[in-house]
Amino acid sequence: MDSGRSSLSNLVEVTGAEPLPPPLLSTKPVPWITPGLNTRLLCLGGLRGVTFLLRREGDDKFLEVAEAPKDRQATFPVHRAGIYSCSYRTHASGAPSEPSATVTIEELATPPPPTLTLNGGFAGLLRPGSSATLTCVAPLSGVQFQLRRGEDVLQVPMASTSPDRLFFQLNTLAPGDGGVYTCRYRLPEELALWSLDSAPAELVLSDGTLPAPELSAEPATLSPEPGTLVQLRCRAPRAGVRFSLVREGAGQRRVHGLLSPAGTEAHFELRDVSAVDSANYSCVYTDTAPPFAGSAPSAPVELRVDGPLPKPRLRALWTGAVTPGRDAVLRCEGHVPDVSFLLLRSGEEEPSAVAWTTDPSADLVLTYVGPQHAGNYSCGYRSNWPHSLLSQLSDPVELQVAGGARFRGHIEAPGLCPDSTLLQGCPFPHLLPALTLA
Template identity: 75%
Template sequence: MSILGAFLMLWGLSLGPATEGAIVFETRPNLWAEAESLLEPWANLTLTCRARLMTPDFELFKDGVTQELVLLDLPAMEHQFPLGAVTSDTRGLYRCRSGLNSGWTQLSNLLEVTGAESLPPPLLSTEPVSWITPGLKMKLLCHGGFRGVTFLLRREGDDQFLGVAEAPKDAEATFSVHQPGNYSCSYRTHEAGAPSQPSATVTVEELEAPLPPTLSFQGESAGVLPRGASATLLCVAPLSGVEFQLRRGEEELRGPRSSTSPDRIFFHLNAAALGNGGLYTCRYRLRGEQTWSSDSAPAELLLSDETLPAPELSAHPATPHPAPGTLVQLRCRAPRAGLRFALVREGAERRVHRVLSPAGTEATFELRDVSVVDSANYSCVYVDTAPPFEGSAPSAPLELRVDGETPPRPRLRPLSRGAVVPGRDAVLRCESQVPSVVPTVIFELLRADEEEPSTQLWTSHPSADLVLTYVGPQHAGNYSCRYRSWSPKPFVSELSDPVELQVAGS
């Protein structure tokens, strides 16, 4: 068994694919520069790559290309790469990686070596969130390239540095923040030295209450259940280590709950807790504090005992084979008014497309710009929102089949102009016409004549920013993107028109 495997088993962690709520162990190494003398930081420089676990394998990259590959006789936690005096040959953007089982970790943080009198900027980030509220201790983390420097924090509008922190054994410093504003940080190598270029600005907001969490049922905002069933709602907060509460209206619902990570909780509702269904919200508060966050957007659970007559579901235009790109209306008609309607897409998992409360006896659900992805069997139900809260049986299924074998092709475009500087990231946006019935889509970026994606991203949005990390000359070429999904119906789009990625100097 590998060292990492034994370590993860000891802590009950896993090397398997990341899933919602899974605990992820950080394996990415850290890279920093150590100067023989901070009075002359570029005169004799050494780069240190520190791994998260013992390993004999280290690799150093410059401008996206391997510079040195090291295979040690014995495992170590770190390895040093001497650069000496910085010259035109050693200036550039560096990253490293360390061995992991029979492969490699992700690339480390980016380290810029300029050799110039003006020091490169550090990176400023927020922990755990980018806002402050009463009782929340918010911090700014300033990460520089050199070890042992002094870090300086400035707030826009202030003449003096807000904070000064020495880091004799580290390459980063943490500042506590109690006021809103626009912040940046820099560093200096010695007392008489000029500060580095400032980091990018980070905005800290002041809120009356913490930002709301999200609440969902099987990844959706609504669900239809038979009366007497149980359900599980997932509440996810934007920060960890908080106290959660589930509510229906103003009533707090208590009962069994579980968690897989400190930023989320599963509420397990039995039939009694569900009652007659309705709108549920969740909120959270910092431990030891009285102020609750804003409520989440509601998740709605409709309970139907199927005692009322089934509604009638019809399509307009009245054809089971609508043309791609058209608007299709699915109309659900009930015997009387004052009811709550839900359109359900049938399949391995029955998913609620939308819930409506029309004034009359008919609810109209719209499917815009339909494509092959909308092909499915649909049904609808309705429930009474007044006692005794009865519900209907589902309508007869309505089959919808849209002509075509693939959904519309996406559009790919770069988010920056011109050639990419070696060592920087290239971001290309893939834009699709993803229908609302698809809960999650995978966007893939493919290089010409290659079958495996260069990068991919899971999202529920109709577009995705696909990042090629740490671009080198080998990344130059033509790229296209596509999107795919396995639920509720498997599909894969055609490739977009190609876009040429140019890398400076290649």
């Protein structure tokens, strides 16, 4: 038996009464334009050798037309803000396909801010002489980064593993190195503007030389009911200091909150407590002026909250049945930040989508939706610190897929999925069962 690949069959005529299914429209690299940035729109269809059409909302005619004689996609440069969609047609006199989902392009005078995280995303309580890593992540690649403390630009050792981020290494920290840090970026073009500043990341240093504060809980019970409010009060010997609430678990001490009250007492609130809040808590205070001394930690307060993590809410960000070929986005709204969200289809053990975020909610995306995606979906979230816990599952949301589409015109049947011999490898597998051969 010949194990080599066979040659393509003769052309067949494929016809049908329903319109061509929509392509997928996405942005490269970001959904905004700013001076010096070459933003593009990528329109991906299911067939080779078609003509792609780009439309901007409010314009009567197609904005641009691009032929793709040997490809399934076309790229369009974008110079104006607006709401865009794309479609395609198989021949000049043929009707265009259903339009893609719209993409909104904004025009920004200043690039949006990057994100800045400390020590892998979690602020720790550090001692002078130790080291810390600040990671600045931009929304696009190939930019120049800058780390600042206040208005001062810092020149520190840097490293990178990806063109969209930079690691700033702070070695042998001195007492005065604590405080608020920000980062920003700019495009490498001459006269490019710096982005907005990132949200601040605060570095807490304490040398442990000042007397320890006192930490107490209200209500006084150390086993509060799930969903209740717990207030942790930290009292220092004097006013004018910066308080840090520290949470301990899995051999790590992380700063859970920071306050600078006018008096000698800081009130930290834990709202809607659940099992994930079970931990040992302590507090410290630090001077905000030279010599930047810090206290020893308070005696710990141990909180234990029983019961499962509360279930999240799952919402579909669409109405009605999903058109084949489009993305389906489901928003999972939880109660706890810094968790992994899981989207689960009824009857399946492996998650259909996973997302980690520092926010208490996340968008979970099913791409290139077809009939094989129909079913009931639920979501949950997993906390990995200070201990691994999985929440209850949300109430289910049903995903319905609109009926199959049929092609009209002349195409090469093998070209539907030219890069794969398996149905699972086809970006538009839902098109295959809908074909009607003449």
